[in-house]
Amino acid sequence: MHIIGKGITRKDSLEKVTGHAKYTADFEIKGMLHARTVISPFGHALIKQLDLTEAQRIPGVRAIVTGDHLPLTGEELRDRPPIAVDRVRFNGEVVAIVVADTPYLAMRGVEAIKVQYEQLPVVNSPSEALKPDAPLLHPNMGQYEKIQGVYPEPGTNIATRTKIRKGDRTKGWAESEVVVEEKFAFRTSDHAAMETRCSIAQIHPGGTIEITSSSQAPFMIKKLIGQYFGIQPGTIKVNTPLVGGAYGGKASVQLEILAYLATRAVGGRIVKMMNTREEDMLTSPGHIGLEAQVKLGCTKEGTLKVAELLYLWDGGAYSDKSIDLSRAGAVDCTGPYNIENIWCDSLCMYTNHPYAAPFRGFSHSEVHFAFERTMDVLAKKLNMDPLELRYKNAILPGHTTPTQFRLNASTVGNVPKCIEKLKELMNWQEGQVTNLGQHKVRAKGIACTWKTSTIDPNASSGVILTYNPDGSINLISGVVEIGTGTKTVLAQILAEQLKMDIKDIHVQMHVDTVNTPEHWKTVASRGVYMAGRAVLAAAEDVISQLKSLASFILRAPIEDVEVGYGKVFLRGEPSKSIPIKDIAYGYTFPNGNSIGGQIIGRGHYMMPGITYLDKETGAGKPGPEWEVAAQGVEIELDTREYRYRILRAVTVVDVGKVLNEKTLTGQVKGAMSMGLSFAARETFYFDSLGTILNPQLRTYRPIRFGEHPKYEVAFVETPHVEAPFGARGAGEHGLLGMPAALGNSLSAALSAEVNYLPLIPELLWKIKGGER
C-alpha cells in the first residue's frame, strides 16, 4: 500500500487557510433579497392576532410570508407546518418571514410585525408529556401522513414507539441474583456549528428551483421539497459548497423550505436567508434530550442476564428526525455486551421544546450515558472492577445484538482488545480514585461503546471519475465536505487502486445535485464506506476501459495488461507500455485516425442485506456493522468547591483499518471534545413558559481553547470485510462514551451517583446534599 494509512494533507487546505474557501453565506450577488423571520418567544401559545400592516408599509420590504395554505412537513411523520398557523409549539418557531432589499430592512420589517399570543400550558419534559392529563400537542396526530415503520399513538404525545423484545425477561430476572435500577435525565441542547445555517433560493424563468444551502443532505432537500410541494425532483437543483461544521445538525431539511417559500413570494427572485446565532439555536433543530430508566440483572459472578429499559426522548414540538433518533436508541439500547434477555421501549415524545436534528453519534452517546453509568453502579454493587465487569460481558462474534442479528468477526469490532488497550493506557492498575489531600481527588472513569448506523436500506452512493488530457482524474462524489476530510480519503483510495500520485487527483469539493451523483446523506460515519466502495467500483470501470483500449494498441490480450504509475503496460514486459494521458481522451493513430473518447468511470454502492425492524420485537439488520470502542476520562476534583478539571481523555477504537492517520485522529479527538463539552457544560435552560434562557454563545458555552484536556487516541484494526480496505466508520465514535466516562469518573470521585447532565459544579454540589 503506497498511500493508504498515511497522513496525507487535506485537499482543501490552501483554500481554508487563505480565506478563499467558500461557504454558503459567502455567495452574494447584486440585487439579492434578504429574508428574516418573526419567531415565537414562548414555548406554547395560540396566535390570537398577526398584524402585518405596518411592516408592509416599509419601503424595501418586498413580501411577508405567513403559514396559511402550506403543506405539512416532516421527514417521517408530516406533523410540522413550515410556518406556524394559529398556534406555536416551541420558542423559536417561525410565525412569519419578511423578505426585503437588505438584511437591515428585513429586520425592520420583523420588528414592525405585531403578534398577540395567548399562552397555553407548557409540556416541559418527556415524562410530563407522558402523563395522562398532559396537554396534547398534536390532537390530529392520527391524520398525519407517515412512512413505513412509524407508529404514532393518537390521543397521546407519543410520536412513535420502538420495541425491542429479545429473549425472555421473566427468565432473565429469575436468573439474576444482583439487580440495580437507575434513572437519568438531560435536556435538549445544540450543535453550535460555527457556521450558522444559510440557504439561498431562486426560481428560474423555466421553473427550475435552485437552492444553495449549508447542508449535509443536498439530495434530501431535493427529494423532500419535491414531495412536500408536489414538484418534480428533476426541476430542483441543490448546491452545497463547503460546510462550516454540521455534526448532524445540517442533515435536517428546514431553512431550505423557508428560503423556497421566500423566493416563491417574490416571483422567484434570489433570496438569502442566514440564521442569526439565536435562530440557529432556537428555530433550526437541535440536540435531542432524554429521560431514561435502566434496570440490569446479573449473577453473583457478574454475568449479565437481563436489561429492561425505558427511553423517553425529548423530541420537541415536531418529530422530524427524532423518530429515527428514538429508533436508533432502541437498536443499540445497551452497551456492547452479550445479553440474552432485553426488553426496551423507546418513545419519541412531543414536548414544547425546539425539535431535534441528528447529533453526532445519533442517540448513542445519550443511551450510553444511561447504560454505561448503570454498569458502574452494578459493578459497585458486585464489588467488582468496572472494567472487569465489561470485559467479562463483552459482545463477541457469534453473539446477537438487541435486534437479534447474529454477529461475526467482520460485523463487530473487537471489544476485549479495546478494553485491554484502554486498561494499559489509563494505567488502570494504579486504582480508580487517588486522594491527593487538600480537598483534591483524582478519579478515572470508563465506558465501552458500540454503534451501527440506522440509515435507509436503499441509501445509495455514486461516484464519477473523468480524465483530463494530462492523465489526471477528477473525482466527483455526492459526499459533502463537512470537515471530516472524507473527500481526501476518497482520493487516497483512488490513488491506491490506480497506483497513481494523489496530486493527480482533483477532488470536486462542492456538490451540485445536477452533475454530482447522489450520496444519500453525509451522516452516520458512512461516507468512507459507501462512497469508498463507489470509488472502487468506478476505478474498476476506468481500469477495464483503459485495458481494453490499450490491449488493442499494444497488441496483447486484455488479461496481460496492467494499469498503474500513469501507464498501461504488459505484465510480462513492462517496458511495453502506453502513457495513460495518450489514451485518456481516446487514441490517435499516426495518420490521424482516432478511436475512443474521454474516459469516464462510474460506480455506485448500496449496502446489502439491511432490513426494516419488526414492529413487535425490533428484530432485523439495521446497519452494516458495529464499530466498538473503549474510552476513559481522568479528572481532578475539588471536593469543597466541586470544580473539576478534565486532565485527559482516552479513546481506543476499532476502526477496521486506518486510512489517513492524521485526519482520523483529528476526527476522534474532535468528537471526544464535543462529547465532553456536551456532558460537562451544554444544555438549554428553559423557564416555566418554555422560553430558552441561553440562546447565544456567551451563555451557551462550548469548550474553548485552554479548557481542553490532553487527548489520547489509539486504534485497533479488525477489518470489516465489505468496506474499502476494511475501514469502519470514524466520525462519531470518539464522542459516544465521553458523557458516561465523565459521569463515571465524577461518581467515583464523589462516591455518589451522578445521573444528570450537564455535569456542572452546582449539580455535583446538589447531589452531595449541598441544598440541605
Added chain:
Amino acid sequence: MAASPPQKINVSLDVNGETRNVAIRPADTLLFILREYLGLTGAKPGCLNGDCGACSVMVDHTVYKSCIMLAVEAVGSKVTTIEGLKDSPIQHAFIENFAFQCGYCTPGFIMNCHALLKNHPQPTYEVIKEWLSSNICRCTCYEEIQEAVMSVIEKRE
C-alpha cells in the same frame, strides 16, 4: 415607526494595503462592509455578538472582532484580513499541523495567532491561552492549533 431611508456616508478604508472608498451607513459593522461591499468573505459571521471570534481581523497591530466594530471606527487605521496574509508562517503551520477540519473558524484563528505572534514573539502558555480563548473552534482542533503556534515559535529560534 417613520420609514426614512438610511443615510449613507462616504468613507475611505485602508484594507490589505489598498485604499477602498465605500458609501456606508454609520451603523454598519466592519464585518458587514468587508463581506458585502468589499467582497472579502474570509472573515466569517459566527455570532455577530463578539462571542466566537470567527470574524477576527487585524486593525493596525492588534486583533479585533469585526462584528462588534463599526466600519467608521476603522477609518485611518490599517485593516488586515485573512486575504491580506500571503504565505505567512502561521498559515503553513496550520496546514502542516492539521489545525482545522471544517475550516470555518480558521480565518479568525489564523488572524488571532498572527497578531499574537507579532505582539508576543515568545509567548508563555498563559498568554497564548488568553489570546486564543476568545475564539471558538467547534470541530476542536485546539491541540493542533496550539501545535501550529508552537511550531512557528520554534522555527524562529
